[in-house]
Amino acid sequence: MDILQILSAVLLGLGAxxxxxxxxxxxxxxxxxxxxxxxxxxxxxxxGFFIGGLMLQFGMTLASVKLLLIFMFMLFTCPTAxxxxxxxxxxxxxxxxxxxxxxxxxxxxxxxx
Amino acid sequence: xSDHMILRVVGKFLIPYIMLFGLYVQFHGDFxxxxxxxxxxxxxxxxxxxxxxxxxxxxxxxxxxxxLRLVASAGVLLYAGVGVASLMxxxxxxxxxxxxxxxxxxxxxxxxxxxAGVGLTVASVIMLMFxxxxxxxxxxxxxx
Numbered sequence: 001m002d003i004l005q006i007l008s009a010v011l012l013g014l015g016a017x018x019x020x021x022x023x024x025x026x027x028x029x030x031x032x033x034x035x036x037x038x039x040x041x042x043x044x045x046x047x048g049f050f051i052g053g054l055m056l057q058f059g060m061t062l063a064s065v066k067l068l069l070i071f072m073f074m075l076f077t078c079p080t081a082x083x084x085x086x087x088x089x090x091x092x093x094x095x096x097x098x099x100x101x102x103x104x105x106x107x108x109x110x111x112x113x
Numbered sequence: 114x115s116d117h118m119i120l121r122v123v124g125k126f127l128i129p130y131i132m133l134f135g136l137y138v139q140f141h142g143d144f145x146x147x148x149x150x151x152x153x154x155x156x157x158x159x160x161x162x163x164x165x166x167x168x169x170x171x172x173x174x175x176x177x178x179x180x181l182r183l184v185a186s187a188g189v190l191l192y193a194g195v196g197v198a199s200l201m202x203x204x205x206x207x208x209x210x211x212x213x214x215x216x217x218x219x220x221x222x223x224x225x226x227x228x229a230g231v232g233l234t235v236a237s238v239i240m241l242m243f244x245x246x247x248x249x250x251x252x253x254x255x256x257x
Contacts, residue, residue, distance in 0.1 A: 073130070080123040087120075 008056035015049030031097035040082030047074045124166045131159040149228035153235025181237040188234030
């Protein structure tokens with residue numbers, strides 16, 4: 001088996017693991033901010049791993065250049081989208097769910113302060 | 114509004130590339146996936162992002178409504194004009210074969226012109242629709 005194929009498979013596998021971790025985070029974390037923390041952080045690197053793996057498959061072709069451009073685009077837009085979401089939540093005065101809230105028996109549904 | 118620094122910087126950085134990608138989709142329509150409609154939507158989305166970041170007034174300075182109306186009609190005129198041109202050359206409506214020296218050249222020219230018409234119209238109509246809804250809540254609206 002070619003070393004490039006192995007590397008590519010490793011990168012694609014890492015990307016898939018990160019994607020699944022992000023998805024589990026979205027499902028399992030209690031409130032908006034923690035969920036965004038899970039998905040916002042894993043998304044960019046997940047895309048990076050996937051595109052890296054695919055670029056190894058394609059080699060030095062035009063497809064690789066296009067993949068690199070997609071990666072550059074995602075590199076700028078993913079964190080910005082997360083930032084915009086968090087900003088909108090703060091602007092809407094959504095309160096983070098804290099341990100004190102949990103101890104007080106308050107639910108993790110969106111609460112406006 | 115001044116605290117949207119990150120969004121504005123990234124948006125300003127991305128807008129030219131979105132437009133460039135729109136043009137790529139427009140002119141790549143002959144050889145691969147793409148075409149006038151998709152390109153028009155992508156091109157208009159650059160203006161939508163500009164509106165979200167800088168407000169309707171700022172974007173309407175760049176793309177005033179009368180220009181958009183003019184471009185929207187010009188696109189339809191271009192589309193229909195190609196059809197009428199082929200009628201004038203003695204073929205069916207939108208029969209591209211007669212437009213060039215030989216059929217394939219004529220088809221190439223015809224589809225590029227028609228797609229350009231579609232792209233112009235779709236881009237400007239989507240911007241017009243967006244402005245119509247976005248300018249609704251503006252207090253200092255000058256036109257109804």
